[in-house]
Amino acid sequence: MSDQKPEGGAASPDVVIAARDLTKRYGKTSVVDAINFDIAKGEVFGLLGPNGAGKTTTILMMLGLTEISAGRVSVLGFDPARSPLQVKRRVGYLPDAVGFYDHLTAVENLAYAAKLMGLSMAERSQRIVAALSRVRLLDVANKRVATFSRGMRQRLGLAEVIVKRAEIAILDEPTSGLDPQATLEFLDLIRELKAEGVSVLLSSHMLDQVQRVCDRVALFRTGKIVMMGSVAELAVQVLGAGFVVEVEADGAGIARRLAAIPGVGNVETLAEDRFRMTADRDVRPDAARAVVAANGALRRLSVDEPSLEAIYAHYFQASQSGGVRDAA
């Protein structure tokens, strides 16, 4: 088989997944419709959108688990349709409901998976202990998985990704059904993976969680990516400006100085010594410098970051009334 070598043509060595006009049709309906994106090494990328928007189908095409109708996707330089095993070896996938053998213990489940990966016995046990410790399941390592909560199962799923030393982790709704504490722990584990250079693709409806861990998000709608970027970028696109910064200070000509800061949209004077400005980034450091330059005294500086919830709600409301154009 010709599946040993990565295919050429990756946009940059930093790009681990590149989709070009990626399309999936069922009959005449395109459920994924010519989407394009690049995901960088160590990036946490969120797939968002309503039910049926095409997120899972996109994931399945990346894994070679469903046929691609048109376009292409390259995963670590491999074409998943032609080299599914090469992709499977390097990519960890946590589906919505992780499948484990309930009658086996956590260790036995991981040992089984590690054996399929072709690891030696010594390597297996060393990696498994390390992974179980990372996901804080070492104390239940020898308990049958049948007794595990959903949170524990999800963490065991991540342990498998860690044992595999996957370069990419694809997580489909990983925190749904988890309690707040389990969710926070899971999000921390995602951050740890990122810190190690693992790229993470996260499909979720939990917008606040997505915002907490994702570097960039793609918003899907009826098979198309209608928006893509960091939360701050999407906020500018959808809300007009992302950050609202309030300054309480005195000094000469402060409003004028604040308005001159790059990225500031408008400055409202709320009182003689209170100003509110909108900006496309967090301009607090610049605002503090502006007050110092005016020989002023800074009494308060606050920022309201844009929320993905607000962007999402605004986008769908506005698009229903024809107010937002898709940027596909």
Ligand SMILES: Nc1ncnc2c1ncn2[C@@H]1O[C@H](COP(=O)(O)OP(=O)(O)OP(=O)(O)O)[C@@H](O)[C@H]1O
């Ligand atoms: N085997 C199939 N045959 C026909 N249509 C399908 C098939 N699998 C998925 N679809 C359709 O493709 C569309 C996209 O589904 P997909 O599961 O990718 O959406 P999703 O964005 O992951 O949704 P959710 O948030 O509910 O997981 C849906 O309209 C779905 O009904």
